[in-house]
Amino acid sequence: MKTFLSIVLFCVSGAALATGPRVTSALLTPPVNEIFALDFPAVLSSEIADGGIAAALITEAFKTEQIESTITPLPLQTMVAYYLTEENALGIVGHDLNLSPAELKNIVLVPVLRLKESYFYYRPKYETLAWKGDLAVFKDLTVGVNKGEDVTTYQKAGVKIEQERLDARIKALIAEKIDVLREADLTMTNALAKNFSGQQANIVRLEPSAGEAVISIAFNKKNPKGIVLAKQFQQGLAKLIASGKYTDIIKSHIGKAAVEQYFVPLKK
Amino acid sequence: MLKHVVLLSMLVTVSPSIIADEIPATVSPESVGLSSLRLKNLDALMESHITEKKIAGANVLIARKGKIAYFKSFGIADENKPMQRDSLIRVMSMSKPITSTAVMILYEQGKLLLSDPVSKYIPEFKNQKVIEMNPNGKGYKLVPVKREVTIRDLLTHKSGILYSFLNNYYHEPERQALIDLYRQAGISDGFCRPDETIGDMVKRLARLPLYKQPGEVWDYGLSNDVLGYLIEVVSGMRFDEFVHQNIFTPLKMTDSYFYVPSEKQARIAAVWKSDWQGHLTRTDDKPMIDGDLALCPFDAYATEGKYLTGGVNVISTAYDYYRFAQMLLNQGELDGVRLLSRKTVELMTATNQIGNFDATFLHDHGWKFGLGFAIQQDRGHDVDAGDVGVFEWAGLYSTRFSVDPKEQKITIFMSQTTPFGLHFGLWDKLLVLSGSAIID
Structure with a gap:
């Protein structure tokens, strides 16, 4: 009798599947512990299979604490900010998140990755530029920086600013509409190889480094899980660094030799 | 002259x-x-x-x-x-019937169904949101899709994906807000070809909100551009080579x-x-x-x-x-x-x-x-x-x-x-x- 019932139930459920709607909201799997991330090409992007180095590190740090997480990359800072402020998201990830002082009070900021940043110029326009680490050299020149980046130091130094997406900045550099652009070395290397391979030799990196781009998670204190998960994430990240797995993940993405070239070590 | x-x-x-x-x-x-x-x-x-x-x-x-x-x-x-x-x-746009034909060739090869959610092939289309203006007219909210965009939605322009240039003709707050996001995200109508692959553009587009719920609108847009990339994913060939x-x-x-x-x-x-x-x-x-x-x-x-x-x-x-x-x-x-x-x-x-x-x-x-x-x-x-x-x-x-x-x-x-x-x-x-x- 039991077997008979099982067969009947099996047939009924099969029939239901066969005649049921192909696409329903029930088929959508709600993301667990969703964190919205601002695209940072080559490091944090849906264009990379596992979401990139930063996404892999975040996922692994949570996993160390037996916590599932979902990183949702978004192309726009405005959308990332929307999820934080309007939908009370658990957290957001990125560099240059452009948060207001009021928003900063409501987050726990945890740095995840530190990347070397440089200025780049276009050789056909300038033979060289006398950059020694002081922005005064760029006075009256136009520097292209990321959207959302704090530009007050440039303004104080009398530097003109253009804020655009990276591809648009590279195009502007080649078109000689801007003089210099600032970007993470790894991101720039990838962008030139991917979309501007014919111009790689003409776009020159200035020594010394311009500084660092720090990719952080901003946990939302207003989200019921925000503070607890921030603490657990910090623990997980510390374990990841201590075990050496943190560096292994980076190496697995870009190779052992490139780690020092592109990254600044993240302290425990 | x-x-x-x-x-x-x-x-x-x-x-x-x-x-x-x-x-x-x-x-x-x-x-x-x-x-x-x-x-x-x-x-x-x-x-x-x-x-x-x-x-x-x-x-x-x-x-x-x-x-x-x-x-x-x-x-x-x-x-x-x-x-x-x-x-x-x-x-x-007379390219569009050619793209549709390419999709239907894959359909006849059993490689896809028109009822398939696009996210089955392009995961970025999963868990999409729809833009809705707040009743007070200030800002917008993003509401979950009632169902996912399907291949048929793309073929029939019922996906809720827009063309930016039509913002010149149709003046609505939702459209304006969405086209602002398209612009910020570097979404091109394709009339000026960007220096990137179509896949890069489509993946960014997928993570922006839709104009309306899938199936609840007929609005001419970038759906065929998405189909071009979908053909690459399904066929494993460059879109132009497939065509x-x-x-x-x-x-x-x-x-x-x-x-x-x-x-x-x-x-x-x-x-x-x-x-x-x-x-x-x-x-x-x-x-x-x-x-x-x-x-x-x-x-x-x-x-x-x-x-x-x-x-x-x-x-x-x-x-x-x-x-x-x-x-x-x-x-x-x-x-x-x-x-x-x-x-x-x-x-x-x-x-x-x-x-x-x-x-x-x-x-x-x-x-x-x-x-x-x-x-x-x-x-x-x-x-x-x-x-x-x-x-x-x-x-x-x-x-x-x-x-x-x-x-x-x-x-x-x-x-x-x-x-x-x-x-x-x-x-x-x-x-x-x-x-x-x-x-x-």
């Missing part, structure tokens, strides 16, 4: 233009039930538009019962170059390209800016920006590139496009080569794909949208293509095609004129003259 337009047009229409080897001779119109005398009305119509400098040049092709009965070139293709039958034309291998080569469309090779570049017709009042200017190598519309006709001179849009990429000839249209009219077959089954072409041209919406974008009420083109559903409205069941689409530089299955008639008009909206009267008249030449 414009004197040349008139002189050349006279030369071209008096003596037959140089015909490419592969283009067959036209048949006697009477042999396919068309009147030679009545078709002369077409000559007069076209010549008047050239003389009045409304357009610089055009190719017009009319075929019936599988034979070309009228194929003439008028005016010039470029400065000091007459329009030729084999002039290469940016067919722009060449599965459509252009079997149909012997030897002059159809995504990027025109250098040896054929000289045949590319220039795009002309016309005010339809006698002021005609050849466009140059600068982008033409008008609000949210950005046009780069000079992109056609690139011999290679990686941006492959399913919406507007193809450059072709009137004859090649005729071969594509004839394949559809023949319900999937041409010269013994079958691309699609009769059943699939019937599905593509079925008029019940968009429910209660009407395809009024280029046509009128009484027009529906199938899987790649608009289809006339009744004869009770102002835009009439001659029969119920006629299917048509157009391209942004004033190109059109019309297939009348009942009369077995194909009409193709290819000019390279901007802005698009001004040529509608000419096309409508051309279609009337093409229909009124039927004598059987």
